[in-house]
Amino acid sequence: MHDLSGPDEALELVFEGMDFQAFLLTVRLATVTTAILLPVALLLSAWLARSRSWAAHAVEAGVGLPLVLPPTVLGFYLLVLMGPATAPGRLLVRLVGHPLAFTFWGLVIGSIVYSLPFAVQPVLAGFRGIDTALIESADLLGASRLRLLTRVLLPGARASVLAAAVLCFAHTVGEFGVVLMLGGSIPRVTRTLSIALYDQVMNGNYAASNRMALALVAISLAALLVVYSVARPGARGETGGA
């Protein structure tokens, strides 16, 4: 029987068995991935929204590939690409000094690829929803691509950009297959919350597993709450036209 005589004891019970190192590593991984991926998604979406070329169609299909590929397949190819057996892998080793597989930055690369569609697709939908007359007006008034992006597209798709950032963060938090393939389960380096949860289950620690699972559910629910609150009709953010 647990003694719940004070708040400290109650907190201790709630967080008992929680892998805080894994929790912090997961938050760090999701933050770095989102910070890198969002600017990439903005530039890529700005191009995809306006281009009618076959290259744009091919890139859009490629961006969506992680949605349909099993994460382990993606993880396997990334593992091979980062290894010394391939030219890109050898180049990375030369640049960084060591293989990126089973390192934090290897996980970041994997997360960027895996979460790419979750960042690009909402932003792209937001950009495509902007009244074309606004974009044409900006063209006629001599706006550069950067000015078009920062002054017209971004203000017009604020809610979509926020949704993309939240989805990207939450999706990285819940990542499992790619992380397992690319990073294994190295404490403080590659063991994220979902991997730690898996390890606890394998060890039969169901109480700790339950707490970690609840933490992941809470993060996911909070993310969806943000996404749906900014995406609901009448929410501030999307400004299609005057």
Add this chain to the structure above:
Amino acid sequence: MREVAAQQIGPESGVPQQTAPWLAFSIHHGAHVHLHAAVDRKAAEDRKSGLSLAVEASLSGSLAVLVGPSGAGKTSLLRSIAGLMRPRHGYVTVGDKTVWDSGRHIWLRPAERGCGLVMQRSSLFPAMTARENIAFGLHALSREEREQRVREMAALFRLEPLLSRRPSQLSGGEQQRVAVARTLAPHPRVLLLDEPFAGLNPDLKDAVLTDLESWLAETRTPVLHVTHDVAEAWRLGTRPDAEVLRIEDGRIVSQGTAAVVLAAERAQLLSSLE
């Protein structure tokens, strides 16, 4: 009334003789601007309509009023001149500057053409104030010059009290006045008006037209004004420096003074009043 026949345009256009029908449209505004547009409408964006244009016309005044029913090709012509629509064959020159020539692989971006276009809807940037909207095309100017130009435009279109408002806080007429001011602020070489006052009530339309006419008198900027409103066409087309063109089914079928080109509508209006 002068009937305008389909003609082959310049030899540099790259358009073969047998490619017909298609459009050659010329406007000569005094001595300083010559505008010539050729559009193969059939090959352009609007494939569904299947409409093609096959005309050539010359104008000598500083104001050209293009009238015609919906779907006649008025907007396609303006968009092609402005660079928002890229037909397959033809060419456009603004003054002595070729801004598009399919035969010579010349294509200038809309901003490089010097054309100002006001559309039917104001298309103001919703996240910006009226002041920021007017200043949007002035980024090449210094801050002082930019502010000076905004002040001039605001005074001309009586927008001073509205400069801090966003488009959602403006009425339809005010939005359209800001849109016209934004288009005129960079001093375009040619002004293209695509039924910009269609959604306004008569009083508002009158006010905006008055503002615009005072600016035109001051700067003598050539204007190609598209409208299907006979009253508006009559008001503008009866100016001494104006000419009216009628476009039907992709062809300029008549051109001249308002009294000549709009004679049928005028007679119809008068008979309805009897």
